[in-house]
Amino acid sequence: MSSDDLKKSLIGCWRLLSMHLKTSDGKVSYPFGSDALGYYIFSESGYMSVNIMPVNRPKSGSGDVLCWSVEEKVKAAETYISYSGKYEIQGDKLIVHPEVVFFQNWVGVDQVRTLELSGNQMTLSSPPMLASGIEQTAHLVWERI
Secondary structure, three states: OOHHHHHHHHOEEEEEEEEEEEEOOOOEEOOOOOOOEEEEEEOOOOEEEEEEEOOOOOOOOOOOOOOOOHHHHHHHHHOOEEEEEEEEEEOOEEEEEEEEEOOHHHOOOOEEEEEEEEOOEEEEEOOOEEEOOEEEEEEEEEEEO
């Protein structure tokens, strides 16, 4: 499948089926739980957006969207990831050029993922990255909805 055909086949909305991190010695962890929630949306215009969180993410005790306790803000930061921007396909690689990012260190830093498509499932795997102080790879399985 050509890169253009692969890019076209991604267009739409995908729901997260599973996400785990793996260390070089094979240890697996689930930073957002084994039942994490997430959506990955690819547009025809070449933009994407992804959001992931635990299924039972704690709610704020405040009804004010901008006024939470420090503890609530810390927990919110530890239990959510999202980014969006332009994307491209190069061979079996999905390359995202983040513009809006929860983890601000990724702004302007290409996020490269190995991409595998099989029917209505998409698997994305990251190169080694620092997570919880340990070099790990991320592995996510998505289902087209």
